Amino acid sequence: MNKILIFGVGLIGGSIALSTKKSGIASDIVGVGRNQDNLNDAIKLKLIDRTSQELNKDIAEAHIIIIATPVAQFSSILKTIQPHLSSHTIITDVGSTKTSVIESAKEILGSQYSQFIGSHPIAGSEKHGATAAHIDLFKGKNVILTPDQDTSPRAKEVIELLWKNAGAIVSNMSHGDHDKIFSTISHLPHLLAFSLVDMITQRTNANELLKFAASGFKDFTRIAASSPEMWKDITLANREFILEDIKHFENQIKLLKEAIEQEDAKKILALFENASKTRSEWSR
Amino acid sequence: MNKILIFGVGLIGGSIALSTKKSGIASDIVGVGRNQDNLNDAIKLKLIDRTSQELNKDIAEAHIIIIATPVAQFSSILKTIQPHLSSHTIITDVGSTKTSVIESAKEILGSQYSQFIGSHPIAGSEKHGATAAHIDLFKGKNVILTPDQDTSPRAKEVIELLWKNAGAIVSNMSHGDHDKIFSTISHLPHLLAFSLVDMITQRTNANELLKFAASGFKDFTRIAASSPEMWKDITLANREFILEDIKHFENQIKLLKEAIEQEDAKKILALFENASKTRSEWSR
Incomplete structure (x- = not known):
């Protein structure tokens, strides 16, 4: 049983939730967010199975954590995650810029940075929120991963599979x-x-x-x-x-x-x- | 019987030809152009009734002359028209800039400048040529006329009617x-x-x-x-x-x-x- 924890169940977070569910990668998809109405929409639309009631426990048990909030919230979410992070969990984000995200991840995660890999799905839209999510959002779209020498091979594999399952074309490049x-x-x-x-x-x-x-x-x-x-x-x-x-x-x-x-x-x-x-x- | 002479039977010229025909403004629509294939298309598509065989005669008899070629050809076409222009004919163009067109028209037409009024239909497209013409091209689109103190009231009326019949929203402003x-x-x-x-x-x-x-x-x-x-x-x-x-x-x-x-x-x-x-x- 794979538990996926998604911070920010909007257009991007909601769409990746849908495809992980459908492909069978995940069997327990947990949403976290500041907007309760949006989380309610996400449950109603079956993007997520549930919201997190015990966040520290969900963090500790998660197989994959996806941070799909606006970039400015990235650091504070990573700080919330870090104390409870198991050595098996893989983390990714979906931000449009990668250098600042990776600098934060290195600083906050320390030796556990190897479990993180940056993602940038090139699939924006003016629409946003859980109601805009759809399973084909990433189909045929580019997703760029930005691993470096410290990224674990497993992090690369797991996150590449996540996006390929969503129908994306995955490329790797440096964050710079x-x-x-x-x-x-x-x-x-x-x-x-x-x-x-x-x-x-x-x-x-x-x-x-x-x-x-x-x-x-x-x-x-x-x-x-x-x-x-x-x-x-x-x-x-x-x-x-x-x-x-x-x-x-x-x-x-x-x-x-x-x-x-x-x-x-x-x-x-x-x-x-x-x-x-x-x-x-x-x-x- | 209204004779309309159109120089340049492309997207714009062909579309205005269609609407003048349909609305009954014109009963004899004559096309002039450098590209014989395009003129053949225009006849086949019934945008125009015929091509001009005796251009000087068609100019002299035209009720309306529309110059719908690229702006760079405007002066030479106007010089072709000028020697044969009757005092009853109204002329317009469809160029995207108006000051240079009006300066040419004043210079070439002299005292007959009053028969000219500049038009700019705001209805471009990447498509071009007679085959791209369609009767709804100007429907609900802005067309700007640029009369000045020397423009005859009849020129204003005739050309405003021409565009309104095509479904356009007509505005007047100075060429500047x-x-x-x-x-x-x-x-x-x-x-x-x-x-x-x-x-x-x-x-x-x-x-x-x-x-x-x-x-x-x-x-x-x-x-x-x-x-x-x-x-x-x-x-x-x-x-x-x-x-x-x-x-x-x-x-x-x-x-x-x-x-x-x-x-x-x-x-x-x-x-x-x-x-x-x-x-x-x-x-x-």
């Missing part, structure tokens, strides 16, 4: 590579989308601007509707790579600005053609 | 206001999306970056797959407002960069909250 890659393809675009919408709200004719904004603007700014709290945490946690990317992007914009100032049609066209070709060939 | 608004809500986002994709292609790990890019990146960069030729023309035609907006955006990014450098969580959160609230409330 992870954070550098996601700074560029995810964090920077979010900051640019937030910034464009912010800029528009500062205009005296903001309402008129928004009235005429159409489908291009809609798609470009969709990610600007993301959770401010979550993205503030990601931005701070990954600030070094993000600052590097902002500087690269500023330089990119400067080159385009100069080409426009010089009315350099050839250069502008070459830039657009390169981007258009790359984006057209990249399909998902 | 138009270009300033669309610089911010359309042209700048396109340049940012092109720039982000360009930046990624320059990385040695571009393939790895694109491999892990997910739905947020997909939507953010969708417009980076747009026509490079068309967007080079728009960028140059509207370069003054675009350069102003790039400078505003650079400043916006600088403020965010400083907040990240200072780890100013409160300021970062306030920026994101403002953007997220605005974007969430704006729905289309």
Whole structure:
């Protein structure tokens, strides 16, 4: 009998609960969370078998612990877990940044850090909460694991199996590579989308601007509707790579600005053609 | 019997042809274009009744002339039209920038400029050509007309009716206001999306970056797959407002960069909250 303890039974936590149940990996799925309504939803939807009544006992008995809360709660949850952690339990998280998470895990878990492995399922959505969870959320999606030399082979195996059972495509990379890659393809675009919408709200004719904004603007700014709290945490946690990317992007914009100032049609066209070709060939 | 002459029977030209036919505004719809295959499609799909065999005669007899080619061809088409233009014919275009179009029209049409009114239907798509045309393209979409003190009341009436018959919501504004608004809500986002994709292609790990890019990146960069030729023309035609907006955006990014450098969580959160609230409330 496998006991899985999930902190944060939202979109991600609830969906992984569903697939572990279905695949038979887990027979006792226990949910922990601060929002009782959400936990009630999770039970009603059969994402979890029960909530934790004796948390220390559930921690001590858990085969797998999944921390699926916002990143900012990670350290305090790990501190709750640490005193009761058996040597057999494997822990993972689902955060969008990995270096800060792994630094915390090393610090808090000490010699038991080997039982931890970071996960990042690339399966976000604007929807959230237990009611948004579904069994196909990770099907065909990338999940990145960030083991290092201290991670136990068993932690790698157990967590890889967890995600593969959910239908995910599992890759391994260092936490540094992870954070550098996601700074560029995810964090920077979010900051640019937030910034464009912010800029528009500062205009005296903001309402008129928004009235005429159409489908291009809609798609470009969709990610600007993301959770401010979550993205503030990601931005701070990954600030070094993000600052590097902002500087690269500023330089990119400067080159385009100069080409426009010089009315350099050839250069502008070459830039657009390169981007258009790359984006057209990249399909998902 | 109303004769409508359409230069460029693509997505926009073909769709307006369909609705003028259906509403009975036009009984003889004549297509002109450089691409014979596309014109054949347009006839086969009954977007147009025929192609022009005697262009000067068709120009002289047209009640309405619609110029729906890429903006860069506008001047040369207007020069073709001008010598044969009757005093009863109304002309419009469908370009995404209006100031450069109107300057050309004033220069080329001279005293007959009063017969011209600029249109901008906000109904783009990545699809193009006659085969992409459909009768509902403009339904519920904004179309902006840019008349000035020299535009004849009849030109305003005829072209407003043309678009209203297609189901569009018609607004009037000056060509300057138009270009300033669309610089911010359309042209700048396109340049940012092109720039982000360009930046990624320059990385040695571009393939790895694109491999892990997910739905947020997909939507953010969708417009980076747009026509490079068309967007080079728009960028140059509207370069003054675009350069102003790039400078505003650079400043916006600088403020965010400083907040990240200072780890100013409160300021970062306030920026994101403002953007997220605005974007969430704006729905289309």
